[in-house]
Amino acid sequence: MTIEVSVFYFAKSAELTGLKSETIRVASELTTVELWQDLVSRHPRLSAVRDSVVLAVRQEYLALGDVRVSLRDGDEVAVIPPLSGG
């Protein structure tokens, strides 16, 4: 089953994709690395930051890997480069 989620890009990842956000259709059940690979298939330049980003799903951080997520229509996903606040 596929659903629609919003993806937000920040910092370096926004520069690589040329986007601040987009809406994509993805499987509702997948791992974070599969979700990442979907984003890279749409924006190949994102692969440059593979080793330094995590994702945020519904505003909770998740590492890229075998972490399973259940996505729902309207969920927020974000690509999170290394933080530099403060």
Place this chain on the structure above:
Amino acid sequence: MAEAEGDPRDLVKLTHDKLSVDTVSDSVTCPSCGAISIFIGTTRDSFEGMKVKQLEYEAYIPMAESELRKIYTDIRARWPTVRHICVHHRLGVVPVTEASVIIGISSPHRGDSLEAVQYCIDTLKATVPIWKKEVYEADESCWKENKECQWTCQS
């Protein structure tokens, strides 16, 4: 100005406006507190010999607010005497030497607010989704990476 005793305040502000220490300090003042501890993070003019022309901040705003409130929950668990907590963080272009972040925490005695402020800035740097870009002469720029952040590459 000081307000009467009320519920503990958890204050967060992400703004493009210039930050004010007085505003943060006033927002955590309370009659039962003998201490207000303030941290100001300011922007430096150089990095590894390169002159910084300006700094630009961006944030995942709703998540930055929720992560800050998680930090506040931790602070109140570890330092139960803490009264009010306030973090103001600037977004957009921040001129060199101006404040990018101001943290204010009040408590009856100074030990707790001093320790809580240290914990607050250290944890903010590790967990709050805000990013800083340094822009150098000749329009070169660099997205900074806090060493406190767990997914910063150690290269």
